[in-house]
Amino acid sequence: MHNPGYSIRAVKLVILLVGALVVLLAVILDNVNERNDWLAAGLILFSLTASTYFLAWPVSRDDQRNWRFNTKSVWLFIYLMVAAVCAMWLWLLKT
Amino acid sequence: MIKKVLKWVAAGLAISVATLLFFYLNRSDPWAIIPGKQLRGEEVTGPIDDWSFVLQYRIVTNEVRPSDPYSVNTGYVFHDGVLYVISGKGGESRWSQFLLQDPNMRIRLGDKLYRVRATRVEDPELVNELRKVRERRNPNPEEKTPEELAVLARVWFFRIDSR
Numbered sequence: 717m718h719n720p721g722y723s724i725r726a727v728k729l730v731i732l733l734v735g736a737l738v739v740l741l742a743v744i745l746d747n748v749n750e751r752n753d754w755l756a757a758g759l760i761l762f763s764l765t766a767s768t769y770f771l772a773w774p775v776s777r778d779d780q781r782n783w784r785f786n787t788k789s790v791w792l793f794i795y796l797m798v799a800a801v802c803a804m805w806l807w808l809l810k811t
Numbered sequence: 812m813i814k815k816v817l818k819w820v821a822a823g824l825a826i827s828v829a830t831l832l833f834f835y836l837n838r839s840d841p842w843a844i845i846p847g848k849q850l851r852g853e854e855v856t857g858p859i860d861d862w863s864f865v866l867q868y869r870i871v872t873n874e875v876r877p878s879d880p881y882s883v884n885t886g887y888v889f890h891d892g893v894l895y896v897i898s899g900k901g902g903e904s905r906w907s908q909f910l911l912q913d914p915n916m917r918i919r920l921g922d923k924l925y926r927v928r929a930t931r932v933e934d935p936e937l938v939n940e941l942r943k944v945r946e947r948r949n950p951n952p953e954e955k956t957p958e959e960l961a962v963l964a965r966v967w968f969f970r971i972d973s974r
Contacts, residue, residue, distance in 0.1 A: 729813070750843040763824070766817045794821040801828055808844055 728765060735762030753809050759802040767795035841872065841882045846906070849880035850917065852924040858973035862894040865920055871896050872919040875929075876909040890944050894971040895932065897945065901965035907931075910969060918971065929969040941968045 738758030746752045772788040834842075841847035850872060865871070866889055873896055874882040883906045888895045896918070898907040910916060914929045932938055942963065955963070 732813075750845070766820070769814055769817055791818055791821050794825045798821075798824045798828060801831075 728768060732762060732765040735759075735765055738762075750805075751809065753806060756802045756806045756809070760799050760806070763795045763799040763802065767792050767799065770795065841884050847872075847882040850874045850882050850919050850924060852919050852922050854917070854924040854926065856926075859925060860973070862889065862892070862971070865889055865894055868920050873906060874917040874919070874924075875906050876913060877915055878913075881906060881909060886945070888941050888944050888948070888968065890941060895941055895968040896929065896971060898967040898969065899962075901967045903965070907967055907969070915974065926974050927971045928974045929971055932968040932970055938968060942966065 735758055738754060739762055740758075742752050742754035742758050746754065748755065770788050770791040772786045772792060774786055774789045775783050776786055778784050835845065838845070838847050839849060839851050865887060870884045871887045871894075872882055872884050874880050883904075886897045886899070888897065898904050900907075902908065902911075910929050911931070915926075916929055917924050917926055919925075932941065945966075
């Protein structure tokens with residue numbers, strides 16, 4: 717029987733790998749430099765996809781109904797921050 | 812497994828971003844495409860009549876908007892004893908817009924700062940001449956595409972005079 721959850725996981729993995737491949741090729745072809753727009757684009761794609769693996773609220777209630785910090789959200793925050801920085805980088809390159 | 816790898820990647824990215832952020836916030840000089848703030852260097856007082864010494868430098872660092880200094884590296888043209896700085900994006904660059912609002916600026920050559928005034932060159936003949944001088948300095952034997960020609964056409968030149 718077809719499992720939709722499995723398909724979504726597979727699509728996410730493919731997009732993540734495409735992002736990683738773009739980053740890798742951009743570095744191989746044009747090195748790490750500020751004019752490398754493919755590097756910025758690849759990092760945006762990679763970071764945004766990676767962030768979906770850590771979707772969580774910063775705080776949530778545990779079994780005893782106490783608020784507790786979700787460490788998962790730290791990884792989410794890092795990836796969103798990297799995506800935002802790269803978006804700004806691309807914007808600077810294109811303006 | 813994927814999440815474990817992604818956590819390590821995130822840690823690496825976070826360290827890189829934090830390092831870059833630290834240098835960005837503490838910058839004074841412009842770095843590549845990132846504009847800088849107030850330039851450091853010894854300020855030369857008195858007018859400069861002969862700018863020919865500029866030819867020993869590859870680029871000029873411009874500090875515009877004296878009220879809240881904003882600095883960028885640019886190319887230049889030295890023609891008929893006059894120094895011109897180049898805005899490759901014409902009026903689309905922020906620094907050229909700042910210059911239109913306040914023509915007073917400082918330029919840095921080597922480790923010395925010079926107080927100058929910039930005036931946009933609008934005479935089409937002179938602009939053409941300056942373009943040719945610039946091309947002679949950076950010869951490109953390949954034929955230019957229409958896009959490259961369009962980019963070249965939007966270049967602005969600012970005449971630099973001591974103040």
